[in-house]
Structures are given as C-alpha cells and as structure tokens.
Amino acid sequence: MAEETKPTPESSNKANSKPPAKAKKAKPPKLEDKPFSEFMEKHFTPALKEAFDAEGIDDVELQFMKQGIPIKGANPSEQCWQVIGNWQNGKRQFNLYFLDENIAGQKAFSYATDGNQPSTVESFMIDERRVTLDLMVMYTIQRLNGQKWLFGN
Template identity: 65%
Template sequence: MAEETKPKAKKEKPPAIEEKPFTEFMEQHFTPTLKDSLKKQGLDDIELSFTKAPLSIPGATSDEPCWQVIGTWNQGKRAFKLYFLEEDIKGQKAFSYAVNGKPPSTVESFMIDERKVTLDLMVLYTLQRLNGQKWLTRN
C-alpha cells in the first residue's frame, strides 16, 4: 500500500505593513521611518506630526479636513506637508512646502503614477521631493 502524501501546508504570510489600517501604518511605520531617513540626511531638528486638518492653502475650495504629515525644521524656516485626501495610502496624495513661516502657495500631486504603494517608496518619494528643493543635499 502506497503512503498517502499530504500536501505541505503553506505558511501564511503575515500581511504587509502597508495593509494595516491607515492611521496605524502612518503613526507606527511611515512617520518614524521618514523621520529616521531625514535625520540620516542631516536634519537633526526635524519635527514630524501626523494630524487631520483642513488644507492650509490660500484659495482652497474645501475646508474638509484631511490627514497630513507635517514636517518642520531649521527653526520652522522650512516646512512641508504630505496630504492624504483619502484615508488610504493608495488614495490621492498631495505635497506642499513653505519657507520662513509663510503658508505654502501651491499644492502639487504626489505619487500619482505608482501602482503599488509601499513604505519604502513613500519615504523615497518624500526625500526626492525635498531634494528637488535642494533642501537635503547641495547640487
């Protein structure tokens, strides 16, 4: 009699951190990872917060609050905001920056072409956007 061979049970992969609830992912993973990455870029006085607030752009047509990651450094002289217009990292996102305590003048789309949104990509795109302002490294 031949022994029955049982198929090996596949180990269940734990869900990706990006699949966690939005606020949990942002508070426990994205914000701390971004802060560490910015410190590695030499921003020792970086302050990051994650909050729900209205868009702070003059002329914005909506006062509907959205989730935002707000970063400030250089004694508040430099600031940026990542806006999450939906409570989903795969949803619409926007970016703004400001200098010398003034309000930002424009909001730009952020990560609009990415099919897969990961923690590493979100951090990379944020660093690239700040570097585009020449705020992280000198060219």
C-alpha cells in the same frame, strides 16, 4: 512451505503513511495593507524620520494629523490626513496630504519657508500603481531635495 505473514493494521499504516505536511505559515499582512492610521503612525512617520537622520537632519519634527489644507482659498472645514514636517526652527516646512485616507489614494504636497503658509498644492506620487513604504519615503526625500533643502547642489 513458507509461512505467510499478513500485514497487521499497524505495519500497513506505517508503510503507507507520509509524514504530516507542514502547515503553511500564514503570511503576516504587508505593511501597506495595515489600517491607514496604523501604517502612517507606526511605519511611515518613523521611516521618514530615519531618512532625515540619514541625511544629517536631526531636528525635524513630524506630525500626523487631520486638519484643513493650509492654502489660501481652501475650505478649512474640508479636512484630510497630513504628515507635517518642519525643521530649522520652522524655517522649512512641508505637508503631505492624503486626500482619500488611503496610501494608494490621491496624495498632494506643499511646502513653505520662514513660517509662511504654502501657496500651492502639487500632486504627489500620481504615477505609481503600487505604493510601498520605501517608495513613499524615497519620493518625499526626493521632492524635498527638488527644493535643494537636503543635499548640497
């Protein structure tokens, strides 16, 4: 008669155990989910500067600040966050307004030339359901090109 062998607790654990499942890596938050000021200062403004550089405009100055809308008739005490860009020694200037302190909220755009104040505020990116860094940069460059400020037309 053959000897019966009983599995030891160690051998049965080895046979039935699976390698430990790899822990899922926590996805870092999307850039667009970061706090508004951090996103604007660390991501949007530098990306916009790079886009200007790619178009051959290397003297652009970009500022991110909270101030009143510089349009005649606007209440200067009602402030909003803005990206203010100018180049050619201030001959060309644009403002992107973030009325809700949120990249997905209401945004507006204005521009001016030769150091003048802008005369109108236009809506900006109103049809976008999802706002991303790349879209914000693309729409800004596209809007400035609408003024024929960037590309030769």
